[in-house]
Each structure stands twice: as C-alpha cells, then as structure tokens.
Amino acid sequence: MQGTRDVDDSGALLEQVNRALENATPLRIQGANSKSFLGRTTAGEILDTRTHRGIVSYDPTELVITVRCGTPLAELAQVLDDAGQMLACEPPAFGDDATVGGMIACGLSGPRRPWSGAVRDFVLGTRVITGSGKHLRFGGEVMKNVAGYDVSRLMAGSLGTLGLITEVSLKVLPKPRQTLSISLQMSNERALQHLAQWGQQPLPISAACHDGECLHLRLEGGEGSVSAARDRLGGEYLDNAWWADLNEQRLDFFDEDQPLWRLSLPNNTPRLSLPGRQLIDWGGAQRWLKSDAQAPFIRQVVAEFGGHVTCFSHGLTDSPFQPLPAALLRYHQRLKQQLDPQGIFNPGRMYAEL
Structure with a gap:
C-alpha cells in the first residue's frame, strides 16, 4: 500500500x-x-x-x-x-x-x-x-x-x-467497539484507593486520570461490558476528546507558567508532598508536576517511593533525565x-x- x-x-x-x-x-x-x-x-x-x-x-x-x-x-x-x-x-x-x-x-x-x-x-x-x-x-x-x-x-x-x-x-x-468516558468527584487519596481495587477486577478501564478534583475514567470494549461498567461506577459523562487534550498537554493544567516535571512511580504511591500542582495519570503510575522546586529535591522525594523524574521544560536543568547509577551508565x-x-x-x- x-x-x-x-x-x-x-x-x-x-x-x-x-x-x-x-x-x-x-x-x-x-x-x-x-x-x-x-x-x-x-x-x-x-x-x-x-x-x-x-x-x-x-x-x-x-x-x-x-x-x-x-x-x-x-x-x-x-x-x-x-x-x-x-x-x-x-x-x-x-x-x-x-x-x-x-x-x-x-x-x-x-x-x-x-x-x-x-x-x-x-x-x-x-x-x-x-x-x-x-x-x-x-x-x-x-x-x-x-x-x-x-x-x-x-x-x-x-x-x-x-x-x-x-x-x-x-x-x-x-479500535474498540465502544468508548465512553466518565468523571467521578472524589479526592486524590480516594481515587488511588479505588484504582487499586478496580485494577483487580474485570473492568474495561483504558485510561484513568485525577485532576485534583475529579477522577476521569475511559471505558472501552464491547457495548455490554462498557454499559455494565458505566451502570456500576456512575459519574457524569465526559467528552472522549478530553483524553486527547490530556495526551497533547492542552489542558489548563499545562498552561501554568511553571516548570513541568514527569514523575514515574509505582501506581499505588500516595500523593506526594511536593510544592506546586499535581495531575495523576496512568492510574497513578505517572504524575505531572508543575513546580518551581529544584530538581535534586524533587528527585529525592520521588526516589523515596521508588520512582524517577524527567524534566519536560527544556533548558531548566543540564540533567533533564534521571541521573544514572555508575554501573548502569557504563552499560549505556x-x-x-x-x-x-x-x-x-x-x-x-x-x-x-x-
């Protein structure tokens, strides 16, 4: 072709x-x-x-x-x-x-x-x-x-x-036969608890993000499974286009005039005590942070939970990617x-x- x-x-x-x-x-x-x-x-x-x-x-x-x-x-x-x-x-x-x-x-x-x-x-x-x-x-x-x-x-x-x-x-x-998105108003802590529970259940979730006020979920699959999950979870309908705006960083969160950091963490990690605003994506495994905090401090906090940090604001630090341990650097x-x-x-x- x-x-x-x-x-x-x-x-x-x-x-x-x-x-x-x-x-x-x-x-x-x-x-x-x-x-x-x-x-x-x-x-x-x-x-x-x-x-x-x-x-x-x-x-x-x-x-x-x-x-x-x-x-x-x-x-x-x-x-x-x-x-x-x-x-x-x-x-x-x-x-x-x-x-x-x-x-x-x-x-x-x-x-x-x-x-x-x-x-x-x-x-x-x-x-x-x-x-x-x-x-x-x-x-x-x-x-x-x-x-x-x-x-x-x-x-x-x-x-x-x-x-x-x-x-x-x-x-x-x-492509999935059916796609439906919903929003559930709840705290970060409660959202992470629910996501940990739902991860053990046969729910057709294909995206999960908490924006500080609401947990947004995308349900995908057959019409029956999506409809059943919607009935069980409740919530308000969300435009499916919201996920593209998240993915392309077009949400208002990304417009704030502060450096952007990507935090990669185990998905059951609680909300981190870091200055600035956070957006929880990937069901908890990816966190976006808008903060003026220094790179060493952010990395220290994230490392305590077994995660790593990438700076998405060009030129802010000479080491935008997580510094490598000496042994791993030698492999690279x-x-x-x-x-x-x-x-x-x-x-x-x-x-x-x-």
Whole structure:
C-alpha cells in the first residue's frame, strides 16, 4: 500500500551519515522538531528525516504496518483509522507535523499505556543506519538481533543517540467497539484507593486520570461490558476528546507558567508532598508536576517511593533525565560505543556522558 507522496530517500540519508563519519561531524537528527524540548541541547549538522516518508506495507488482516521514519504521525493515524485500527499506545504528537521516527525515538506513550503497553512494546522491527555507516534491518522476520540486544526496541526512547531509524514495523490493534468516558468527584487519596481495587477486577478501564478534583475514567470494549461498567461506577459523562487534550498537554493544567516535571512511580504511591500542582495519570503510575522546586529535591522525594523524574521544560536543568547509577551508565556507554563508535548521533542529547 503506497501513496503519491511516498519517497524512499534512504540513500541520501546514508550518504549524509557516511560523510559525517568521514569528517567526524556530529549529526542532530530531527523530523518536525515537535519534541525538541525533551532532553539536553545537542549541537551538530541537522539531518532532516522528513524527505524519507510513506507507508511501505500494510495489510490490516495481519495487524502490522511498516512505515518510513519521516512519515507524519497524523498520516499514519489516518491510514489506520480508515481501516478501523489504531496505535494502541497513543503516542502524543505535540505538533501537527510530528513524524513516526520522532515517535519511536522519544518513546512517549499516552493514557492507555498501563493497559496496552508502551511504544516499544509495539515495535516489531526496524531498519537503522548505524554509526558504522551501514543500513541494517533488525527484528521482524528478517534477521536476529546482534550482540544479545533487541536493537529495534532499544531504539524506542533512545532519542536518536544509537542510530538513525529509517523504517519501523509496528503492531496495530482494532479500535474498540465502544468508548465512553466518565468523571467521578472524589479526592486524590480516594481515587488511588479505588484504582487499586478496580485494577483487580474485570473492568474495561483504558485510561484513568485525577485532576485534583475529579477522577476521569475511559471505558472501552464491547457495548455490554462498557454499559455494565458505566451502570456500576456512575459519574457524569465526559467528552472522549478530553483524553486527547490530556495526551497533547492542552489542558489548563499545562498552561501554568511553571516548570513541568514527569514523575514515574509505582501506581499505588500516595500523593506526594511536593510544592506546586499535581495531575495523576496512568492510574497513578505517572504524575505531572508543575513546580518551581529544584530538581535534586524533587528527585529525592520521588526516589523515596521508588520512582524517577524527567524534566519536560527544556533548558531548566543540564540533567533533564534521571541521573544514572555508575554501573548502569557504563552499560549505556558500551551500547553507544557498539552502535555509534564515533559518537556522531545526537551526542549528549540524553546524558552528557553519552
């Protein structure tokens, strides 16, 4: 299945990478740059992926689609929607022109994440231009991964530091037959208690968020199960579009003029004693924090509950991602050395040591 705007520009991308290797020139990989706020600032020659675009193959009966990295995420979503299917991990776009490559590289997932899985869970295979100047295929049905690594899934969330993704094969799922959203007025504490209980029960919940006043739930599945759950839980009806506004950070909460922090925690963690406003997502496993508190203090509080912190406000701290323990950092450095020995791909984007 191909469209009129499909272009295989992998040859030009490979040429630019090999030229950068010859000249020891760092490359700054980007698509639409819609997620440039994530991670550290990196210098280098821009490598724009948007010329390499299009659906390579798609058979809805197989629930697999293969797409080039520069393809607009909105275009991919429309193709899937026309076939009654979806990317179940609900990756946020943060812009109309966001690309598939950026989706994989950033590895961000939406409200359905705890119930369906993360972006990396839907990656079946990739084609990658490596730091040795080779265009290789990993995963899928073609070749086994090398050196004991699942290279395709390693690309998810690597922010382009391990190689240039040119193509990805993704598992897709049918859209739910019925979707209904409700709001229940209750405190944070009560919401977390209910979510812990409901998690042990066969309720068709696919999203759960507490905004400080109300617990918002999305119910998805067959008409019977959704209707039964609605009768049991009660609450007021909520526009299903609310979840897209949450996912794309269009809610009023995100407009406040304070730094934005993402807290990843065990889902049964109580409300944290941190200055600022909090929004509880992913049934408790993801918390958004708007706060002027310093990074070390926020990380200390979150670490006491076994969580970690990412700064979503660019330039606020030189370490936007949770600092790595020395042993784990060595693993990252070895992986970087193996896949990008000259260190030309997005150097320092994740950590200064990479």
